[in-house]
Amino acid sequence: MEAAAAIRNTASFASPAPRIRLARSASVAARAGSSSRGDWQTACAILSSTNDNQAPAPAPKVNGQTTKLAPPDATTPASLDLAPATTNLKRPLSISDLAPAPLHGAQLRVAYQGVPGAYSEAAAGKAYPNCDAIPCDQFEVAFQAVELWIADRAVLPVENSLGGSIHRNYDLLLRHRLHIVGEVQLPVHHCLLALPGVRRELLARVISHPQALAQCEHTLTRMGLNVAREAHDDTAGAAQHVAAQGLRDTAAIASARAAELYGLAVLADGIQDDASNVTRFVMLAREPIIPRTDRPFKTSIVLAHDREGTSLLFKVLSAFAFRDISLTKIESRPHRHRPIRLVDDANVGTAKHFEYMFYIDFQASMADVRAQNALAEIQEFTSFLRVLGSYPMDMTPWDSTAPSSASSTSSSSDQ
Numbered sequence: 001m002e003a004a005a006a007i008r009n010t011a012s013f014a015s016p017a018p019r020i021r022l023a024r025s026a027s028v029a030a031r032a033g034s035s036s037r038g039d040w041q042t043a044c045a046i047l048s049s050t051n052d053n054q055a056p057a058p059a060p061k062v063n064g065q066t067t068k069l070a071p072p073d074a075t076t077p078a079s080l081d082l083a084p085a086t087t088n089l090k091r092p093l094s095i096s097d098l099a100p101a102p103l104h105g106a107q108l109r110v111a112y113q114g115v116p117g118a119y120s121e122a123a124a125g126k127a128y129p130n131c132d133a134i135p136c137d138q139f140e141v142a143f144q145a146v147e148l149w150i151a152d153r154a155v156l157p158v159e160n161s162l163g164g165s166i167h168r169n170y171d172l173l174l175r176h177r178l179h180i181v182g183e184v185q186l187p188v189h190h191c192l193l194a195l196p197g198v199r200r201e202l203l204a205r206v207i208s209h210p211q212a213l214a215q216c217e218h219t220l221t222r223m224g225l226n227v228a229r230e231a232h233d234d235t236a237g238a239a240q241h242v243a244a245q246g247l248r249d250t251a252a253i254a255s256a257r258a259a260e261l262y263g264l265a266v267l268a269d270g271i272q273d274d275a276s277n278v279t280r281f282v283m284l285a286r287e288p289i290i291p292r293t294d295r296p297f298k299t300s301i302v303l304a305h306d307r308e309g310t311s312l313l314f315k316v317l318s319a320f321a322f323r324d325i326s327l328t329k330i331e332s333r334p335h336r337h338r339p340i341r342l343v344d345d346a347n348v349g350t351a352k353h354f355e356y357m358f359y360i361d362f363q364a365s366m367a368d369v370r371a372q373n374a375l376a377e378i379q380e381f382t383s384f385l386r387v388l389g390s391y392p393m394d395m396t397p398w399d400s401t402a403p404s405s406a407s408s409t410s411s412s413s414d415q
């Protein structure tokens with residue numbers, strides 16, 4: 001793995017055209033469901049996506065060679081453009097060439113946000129043991145790395161037991177067309193790291209990811225570390241910064257693996273405020289997986305409602321409750337394109353309501369007819385409904401004392 005260079009959000013990643021197309025097709029796909037209940041159920045069950053929704057794909061490879069696609073100009077006489085026939089004729093693409101498995105070799109390339117030693121890297125290792133973990137400097141870049149076929153999967157945090165939801169990733173899930181194909185829960189075990197020889201009394205600053213700082217706030221205060229806190233992009237990046245700059249007055253909150261990687265000493269171990277600190281990550285892929293019913297599945301959806309009316313959430317919750325489907329999470333986020341609804345009342349003035357998108361996780365597979373019927377019902381009173389993914393639940397036994405290292409084995413993914 002080329003761990004050294006984290007992928008940066010350079011011009012080559014900035015491809016607004018595909019993203020605009022993807023955003024448009026997201027709402028088109030949601031509305032397509034309104035044609036008939038049968039269509040919608042089929043769409044949900046298969047969770048299909050059309051080629052039109054994908055970022056531009058690289059030329060397919062056959063036998064390790066890039067195939068040449070025909071030029072778009074149909075008027076050009078074909079005989080002038082074709083290479084002379086040789087005995088080395090290319091074999092036609094077959095269905096196995098188009099499978100979602102990596103085409104470039106055996107190792108799955110998994111994008112995560114941060115640098116080596118970050119908890120997200122450990123989550124990537126838990127989700128896909130022995131993968132080639134690819135560091136990215138932002139969440140958005142990890143999404144784009146998968147869309148542009150630089151990575152096969154992305155593993156991103158969505159919620160933490162102490163800090164709550166990681167809102168940025170909820171917003172990005174909606175703006176991109178990737179599918180959730182699995183989840184992993186990672187016990188997060190923080191350490192206070194400093195250059196070898198540095199004592200606590202010398203510290204003037206503690207730096208880390210804002211979530212990590214929040215997860216350790218009370219413990220730091222109890223330790224008498226009432227020093228400045230400074231936010232960094234990720235925990236391991238903070239450790240790397242302390243080491244690279246030789247900062248003797250600064251400690252980082254990060255994993256024990258980050259201490260090893262960047263040559264720092266562990267001043268204190270297990271400094272998270274709650275021993276059972278856990279972060280939930282989701283795995284994202286270009287293609288959805290086929291939902292099954294032979295093991296526990298979860299489904300994530302996002303919905304909105306654009307009409308005046310009451311009790312949207314009550315109706316949504318009832319659709320699940322009547323079918324005995326448990327919800328595991330509800331999150332609301334402001335509606336980016338229509339943040340405010342104005343309601344005029346001649347006597348009183350104009351009321352301004354915030355508009356929301358609701359993200360819901362429920363405990364059923366889209367192959368389960370109860371889930372299909374619940375969504376068919378919900379679709380009747382929502383203006384937007386999208387299935388983000390139907391995927392196996394992380395059922396690994398809980399061990400909050402396990403170190404947050406990539407060596408843990410288990411996977412709740414498609415492969």
Ligand SMILES: O=C(O)C(=O)C[C@]1(C(=O)O)C=C[C@@H](O)C=C1
Pocket residue numbers: 113114117118119120121157160166188209211212233234235236279
């Ligand atoms: O900074 C890291 O190491 C991360 O992987 C990010 C992150 C997060 O975004 O919440 C992940 C898990 C921990 O809860 C703290 C930070």
